[in-house]
Amino acid sequence: MVALNQDELRSRVEDDFDRVVELLSDKVALKSVSAQGITGAHMRRSADFVADELRKVGVQAKVVQSSNPDGTPGAFEVIGSKTVDDHAPTVLLYAHHDVQPVPDASAWDTDPFVATEVDGRLYGRGSADDGGGIAIHSGALHALGGDLKVNVKVFIEGEEEMGSPSFIPFIEAHREEFASDVIIVADSGNWSAQIPSLTTSLRGNTDVDVNVKVLDHPVHSGQFGGPILDANTVAAMLIASMYADDGSLRIPGLLGGDPVGGLQRDLDEAGVRGDAGTVGSYRLAGNGSLASRLWTKPSISVIGFDAHPVEGSFNVISPETTFRLSIRTAPQQRPEEAQRAVTDFLTAHAPFGAEVKVSAIDAGMGWSMDPDAPATKGALAAMQEAFGVAPVNKGEGGSIPFIPELQRIFPQAQVLVTGPEDPKANAHSPNESISLSALKNNIITEALILEKLAH
Template sequence: MSLNVKEIGPRVEADFDRVVDLLSRKVALKAVSAQGITGEHMRASAQFVAEELAKVGIETKVVQARTSDGTPGAWEVIGSKLVDPDAPTVLLYAHHDVQPVPDASAWDTDPFVATEVEGRLYGRGATDDGGGIAIHSGALHALADDLKVNIKVFIEGEEEMGSPSFIPFVESHQEEFASDVIIVADSGNWSAQIPSLTTSLRGNTDLDVTVKVSGHPVHSGQFGGPILDANTLAAMLISSLYDEQGNLAVPGIKAEEPVGGLQRDMDEADFRRDAALVDSYRLAGSGSLAARLWTKPSLTVIGFDAHPVEGSFNVIADQARFRLSLRTAPHQRPEEAHQALADFLVSHAPFGAQVSVEPIDNGMGWAMDPEATATQDALAAMREAYGVDPINKGEGGSIPFIPELQRLFPSAQVLVTGPEDPKGNAHSPNESISLSSLKKNIVTEALILSKLAD
């Protein structure tokens, strides 16, 4: 018989000071993987997490991963707790590395000193993903001897760097990952007051495009008119990818509607404010704002090689190079979308310019199973812990290791939860976590684990 919120809630409340202290000490470790995933600071962060999870009953160890070419990789935390060989096994995921702080002056507090202000704890990694570690620790502590499922944990040390050694590590440690349910605590809620399951993630594919018009630059006064410069031709090519409403209009690139149905659309005013849009800008695309953000494709020029304005002079550029990042619908294979985009670019070369495309990388999207037992248990747990109905939401970003885990363990049911909310500012200045929501997230996960035992 699973526990209820009246039994779990007081346990979480009594333990919450410990959880906040854990999170505060984690912030202070400055576990910035961009400064070197093999560094001593990352090993120390992994060791801290391993010791904290050991305090709540998990047998842990710190292992250094290897990349596909055999070079040393990230410091990972793996662990387990076996309660019953016949019980379901749940894998708990989070990551212990954090984003860098390029400009500490943009923060209102010291980014590596956890500071509570008006019910939120500020600090780099407080929500992404120290909050995920705190949720796992708090839930396991709350259940204690009432834990009736087997637990495996994996706390990654390089998520913010794209997880280069993740797949080799999983493939060489499959026994430590094999499970019936995987809970990925690296996403977030609709708000601090309304919980969410993450229903889908977009995939991604990146490519470099070169537009060439001549063998060398020529004088714009002598040749300008019949010859358009490569920058202009590149701009024409990019604009041809869209229809008049701003929808991506490339045959073969698919669009989807929100997985599990749309329960509530995104608020446009909030979205505009969060993105700091200029007042005159009209949002591109058609259909619900949620679909445009979560399940329809989006294309971004993330780099462009051109002569800087300073020092520019009157020549026609012979070639231009730009990098495209395509976010793909959750179910579309990124290789398929990449090929469709590449074919379109080459076949739509303006004025017969020479267009070449170089692939970079691909990542598959993911969609949850709305009918899975774990999904239904999670929704019921959220409703009980928060006292309101959850509003499921997708994510426009990509977490490539989730579909890779699903590929390696196809029978496992995956739940994507997490500590974030729209005010959390993950990856940005003044990152923070709502402490009241963190408490309810812990109750939620404890309830999920209790329900899964049934």
């Protein structure tokens, strides 16, 4: 079996690139905001558009409406396939066609739904997340054309930005149409526009509500203040008890580890500070590499707190309060285990004997790639060939719950997480954009990956 010459692939991608950019521009203009209704006509138009574009590159694509777990109509999904040889490996290509809302168009420098090229980047909502993923799949399949040597299945989801409520029922109902040897999820990104990356891990996520009670009813702060601490203060003490002096978590049973696949390059502290917008005097919490703190160690954030507003406050001691914790878990830890560890710790460390009750809200598993899998090694080699520099693997501190679910449903499949984004992409934010030079190299990368998987 003769492999395609990389120069020939690059030439094909160059010749086709105007079509790819036009595809991406047309996709931006569709305003496929799932938050405005996943069953809306605008989402059907978006799905139909994507299916049409896939047919242009040889995929037998169709639009199927999913069903939510409660039986109500769900998102418009695009599924398809291209079979070249019943004995060849099968690769599932994933992306999503829905996009984030634009709450304030005035925060953009360009019209968010008119694709606009500025200094080598194409701006527009969904240009990177995840129109870029659709463009990569389309460009790679076009470049390979009749030389494609693996069977391809495609799933372009219509509700990823809404948390994928019907994702699992849909996958379960279409197991045969998605069963594959390798799954390529094009919904992440690279170290930079010039340096490619495989996403090596994703943290899990679980939320818990913590109720702290000190009194049966409010009392006057002048009459009882001193021996009686208000519930908000006790809750603050309880929250503080979870942390060591350096800001790292000290909860037994919460797991952490080093970056999956090794750490080629740590994150830049100045860059992290700038991206987060920290005040100048703030010291970053925790210990170890910044990469491990953001990718593979657990974190806990207070994301909600029931307390009386400052305006209209008066002199009473609050009898009880509730706060919500968002717990990001190490990629390999079951979220239920993390919930139990946090629950046990908080109930055992109730300040001054206050009543503490913890209620689990939800749980999503993390994910880590297999660094020794043949598909992983082939993808890294393809990235170096396409970009001309060694890839720098990176984890993600956030969660993409459907990836571990895909791995659960198809345990034999090797999963590769790639994508069109880079640190300047501003996915989910104003002025979202995609680097056109990186898009070109990402297309070449995916074509090379598909080539390598055939051998």
